[in-house]
Amino acid sequence: MAIYTCPGCGQQLDIPQPGLAACGHCRTQFHVQPLVAAQPIDPLHTPAEITVPLIISGVTNLLAGLAWTATCLGAIIGIPMLTLSIFEFRLYSKNGHIPAKKFSDSVGIIACFEIFAGFFNLISFVCAMVILLNRGKVR
Ligand SMILES: [Zn+2]
Numbered sequence: 001m002a003i004y005t006c007p008g009c010g011q012q013l014d015i016p017q018p019g020l021a022a023c024g025h026c027r028t029q030f031h032v033q034p035l036v037a038a039q040p041i042d043p044l045h046t047p048a049e050i051t052v053p054l055i056i057s058g059v060t061n062l063l064a065g066l067a068w069t070a071t072c073l074g075a076i077i078g079i080p081m082l083t084l085s086i087f088e089f090r091l092y093s094k095n096g097h098i099p100a101k102k103f104s105d106s107v108g109i110i111a112c113f114e115i116f117a118g119f120f121n122l123i124s125f126v127c128a129m130v131i132l133l134n135r136g137k138v139r
Pocket residue numbers: 006007008009010011023024025026027028
């Protein structure tokens with residue numbers, strides 16, 4: 001069962017199987033192409049298992065970076081964390097615009113930095129682990 005648009009009147013029709021079909025509204029006969037069994041996976045779509053921990057890590061590194069920077073000495077830690085969070089946000093915004101494979105390569109590099117940031121931000125560390133575990137899903 002799939003929804004087709006009648007070429008005669010534009011009505012949305014439920015057609016149970018491919019072949020010759022007739023519209024119940026305007027009686028136009030038309031040929032229904034069989035649908036592809038499975039929708040091909042969008043090569044530009046990176047799985048949420050990777051993008052969600054990336055953005056969580058980005059937000060927490062931003063907040064932790066600001067908190068560390070607010071203390072004078074902490075800027076040594078805070079500024080690299082803020083820089084990392086900018087890279088995390090930038091990469092996150094590329095989801096859907098670059099191939100998932102390329103995204104996965106970039107996220108692998110960022111995850112390494114997240115592990116370092118993890119010494120000062122445990123959430124970033126956990127996110128890095130989730131990203132690295134899920135990277136195998138992108139081929
Ligand atoms: Zn029709």
